[in-house]
Each structure stands twice: as C-alpha cells, then as structure tokens.
Amino acid sequence: MSDDEKSLLLFLETRAVDYDGRVKTAHMNKEDFEIAERWNKDGFVQFGRIRASDINNDGSHWVRLSDQAWISAHSLRQERGKRRWDKRRYQTTAEKQASQ
Numbered sequence: 233m234s235d236d237e238k239s240l241l242l243f244l245e246t247r248a249v250d251y252d253g254r255v256k257t258a259h260m261n262k263e264d265f266e267i268a269e270r271w272n273k274d275g276f277v278q279f280g281r282i283r284a285s286d287i288n289n290d291g292s293h294w295v296r297l298s299d300q301a302w303i304s305a306h307s308l309r310q311e312r313g314k315r316r317w318d319k320r321r322y323q324t325t326a327e328k329q330a331s332q
Contacts (some may be wrong), residue, residue, distance in 0.1 A: 233304070236264070236267065240260075240267050241301065241304060241305050241308060242305060242309065242312075243259065243260075243264075244268070244279075244295045244297065244301075245301075245302075245305035247291070247295055248295055248296065251290050251291065252290075253294045253295050254282070254290040254291035254293070255291045255292075255294060255295050256290060256291040256292075257292055257293050268295075271301075275298055276297075276298055276301050277295055277297050278295065278296040278298075279293065279294070279295050280293060280294060281293055281294075282294050
C-alpha cells in the first residue's frame, strides 16, 4: 500500500467511525478520489455520493469499509501509535522515577 493509500484509508476510517460514514471531500484531492473509486470497484470500500437533500457540513459522500479495510486500518493505526510513542517528547512518571 502506498503512502497516499495509507493516508486515505486512515482518513476514511476516521470518517466511518466519527462521522457515521460521511466524507467531507474538501479534504480529498484528485488522487484520493481515484483511489477511492478503485477501492469501490474492488470492494475494499464502498464509496459514493449522499443524496442532495441529505448533504450537510459533515460531507457530501459516504464510505463503508470492508472487513479487510478495517483490518488494514487497524494495523496502520497500531503502527502509527508505536512510531509516535517512540518519538514522544515526555516521560511518564514511572519512567522518571525509574531513572532516579
């Protein structure tokens, strides 16, 4: 999976979880749409427009992740969490106490 695909998957996963599947496409570029359409055809995600009368500030499109997309997104989140933990700029109280 390319970096662009990883980024898009994490974005779509967030929209699926936090926004009831509504996708605010102002945060997507041409390449993102191309990837989303390809994934839609492949069944990795379902992606489409919301009917005009139901569009609101949270988005004009919708997404639903396949089981495989959920597994991939979870793996990416876990990897990101580990990377960010290793790069953090603070100590826990237990780490501070252990270093004394």
